[in-house]
Amino acid sequence: MSTTYEAKDFKSGQMVRWCPGCGDFSILAAVQKAFAETGRKREDFVVVSGIGCSSRFPYYMNTYGFHGIHGRAALLATGVKIANPKLSVWQITGDGDALAIGGNHFIHEVRRNIDVNVLLFNNEIYGLTKGQYSPTSKFGQKTKTSPYGTLEKPFNVGSLTIGAGGTFFARTIDVNVKENVEIFKFADKFKGTSIIEILQNCVIFNDGAHNKITNKDEREENQLWVEHGKPMIFGKNKDKGLIFENGELKIVKIGENGITEKDILVHDMTQKNPFIHLALANLNLPDFPMVFGIIRAVEASCFDDLLYQQIEEVKSKSKFKCMDDVFNSGSTWTVE
């Protein structure tokens, strides 16, 4: 069987049932394109999910797929990967699925650093249940279950990931297909739990939630796309940048007060110390742009590798070769 694919080879026959204009369509297209470009065989992909609008995703992929139960996508991904580490495992989840009902599994998945790729569709709302606030809804947001405004501070996915010891965090936007294909391909190669937060627009229940960041007029001022080895520059005129001063990140203008491009902080996604990555993940409007791209990608041992290494190690040292050996070990006696 040929291993050269096109995006259409990853489309399943099932009709896609998202609302017209839903941000999920662009993400689906980017995933199909990225899968085709990884060079992996189609049968080696497994796409799992929990519950929510985004979790219908596996049905639309012509790969092995498992649509799970609410909050447990991380567990299906973990089970599949432990069972067969050769598979490329993709976990599709949302802000409710991963951070509310599945919050415990999320932090433990990250802590274990199991080699799976997590696409966390963040639309800051419960869509499938028709518009209740989620753990990423903005403080004070009015929704069907917070008619007078929420009283809860939202999670920042990046700081949660890094706080749990995460080795990979990227943030992107649903409609940025070109960037997303590259991020997904990178995550596929990266060993460890790749958390990719995708700001996704729910056209029905939270339309425009990310508008301040994504609208055409302001996006260059409000988005900072980081690239490994490059200075962190943004703005319409590419004249703003980040520096590190007095223990925090600051915005400076190139050309003012003697600042040149050389003074701007250069992004190092491989830095083990999470300090700067955490600071980048936490930047937000209105004082700062939001940071996008691969913020953190630090090589570290992953659970599935360690497990199989340990199995090989103890197997080679063990006097047991099969269960019969175990049965006959220790104290036994014979009745003649």
Next chain:
Amino acid sequence: MSSKKIIDLDNVVVKIAGDSGDGIQLTGTQLTNTTALMGEEVATFPDYPAEIRAPQGTVGGVSGFQLHFGKNVYTPGDKCDVLIALNPAAIMANINNIKWGSTIIADSDTFSEANFEKAGFTPELFEQIKQNNNLIEAPISSMTKAALQDTGLDIKTIMKMKNMFALGIVYKLFGFPLKYTEEFLEKKFKNKPELAEANKKVLQGGASYASAIQAIPSFRVSNDTRLKGKYKSISGNIATAWGLLAAAEKANLPFYLGSYPITPATEILMEIAERRDLGAKCLQAEDEIGGIVTAIGAAFAGNFAATSTSGPGLALKSEALGLAVMTELPLVVVDVQRGGPSTGLPTKTEQADLMQALFGRNGESPVPVIAASTPSNCFHYAYQASKIAIEHMTPVLLLTDSYLANGTEPWKIVSVKDLDEIKPKFAKEDVECYQPYARDENFVRMWAIPGTPGLEHRIGGLEKMDITGTVSYVPANHERMTMLRDSKVKKIADFIPLQIVEGFEDADTLIIGWGSSYGHIESAIEELAQNGLKLAHAHIHYINPFPKNLGEILEKYKRIIVCEMNMGQLANYLRMTFPQYKYEQINKIQGLPFTVNEIVEKIQKMMEE
């Protein structure tokens, strides 16, 4: 009591009890191994508090280990013939658990007013015990100290070895050799030879003391009824773990266990973690749900997967169990039952999860339910549960309980090559178009493993279209799929053994039991037979589906008595399934197994009515 009495008995029940920090369970395990190695039939019952270190010297803090050996041993025994008590609280805790005229060997160094008070022991009660039993006041603490006075060990370390002194007494009492425990001590303290020596010295001290004071009766227990073969002492939890592992080996499938520690099921997870040396994979998940859902993921990816838990954990797993029903993947869920509801009695036994196992899920969600009945047959039923799960593509619930899990008995060692074949139903690679919900004649769908080219497919918790497996909300299809899932489980009745009836088949009355009460019911029936009452006994291991002949069996008897450690869950399930018969009940809900005597008395009373 100056002359040495030799009492010949068919069997003996002995119990060692002390503070929960006294090393009672270790002592019990040693006694079990030696007894088994002497070729005796043996059954044990550890009984310990839920707290790791309950207040010292109180009844609540007493840890005990009961062992029954000799001929026709089906249970760890009701009341003990010999009690070794390391403090007054240990006598107090077992006051209803000793036979009239039993031998009590107690550490007299602990007989202080304060300790009697802590134990709630009145002088009158103590007098009564002394009069009715053969109480031997043995200065166990001071003799342990004396045995080790030249070793330079500190007093705390020395006092930890009291249990070995008690064990030495027991060995001498029954004429058992010390060598197996001595070997164990040498191995355990390989890197601390001084401790190995000290422990051995105390053990020998106990034995010497026992022979020096000839007041102790010697029991001679004879036994010659056992089947030929090689044996090993096994607990229900280890037997369960081995049954699962043996099934994976037989089916030639990698094994995965996802679990979360919970009393009294944890030893299953521990044993499988140990078996990483055979390639077994396990994950101590972040919670109970994590245990089962990772197992479902592993099953989807082609491993034979299982999860082990107790009642509260099963409650947490129920939504995921429904997912396994819907996706029709092989999975074994082991529920080692304990007293409930809620946290209930974590270290005590009960059979009250049957309804949860049968029905504790949303929607129409049929799951085969199998129950083991002795510590050693946990192996067989774990193996059969695995075989059914793999060959019928279904989750299977295996019920054991705390009493089976912790109890030990001899297990006739098997070889994997002699076990029933297990044949996974893999989808063929060369099929033109794999249909995930196409079924064979037994309503079983085929298992397509990720990584296999051409079999890419999607499954999930949403209702699926018959055959194709696409998401479907078609009303008639949901009904059809519900029926198919039900038929698949019912069809398993064609593959399980017929129900057997023990006892006297021509009796008028049938006693029905399930789970760990097997031995008590068998013993009660034997005892009643000696009084001229003939009873039949059907012990049900396959509860869903029931064996095909169960209805015919029920038809034969005038009276049916269901005996179980709950309020009547099997009785109610039988009423539902075979409503034409009348079911009488014997129940006990005290966190403790039945005693043979309780069953005998209740049946006698029922027969008079």
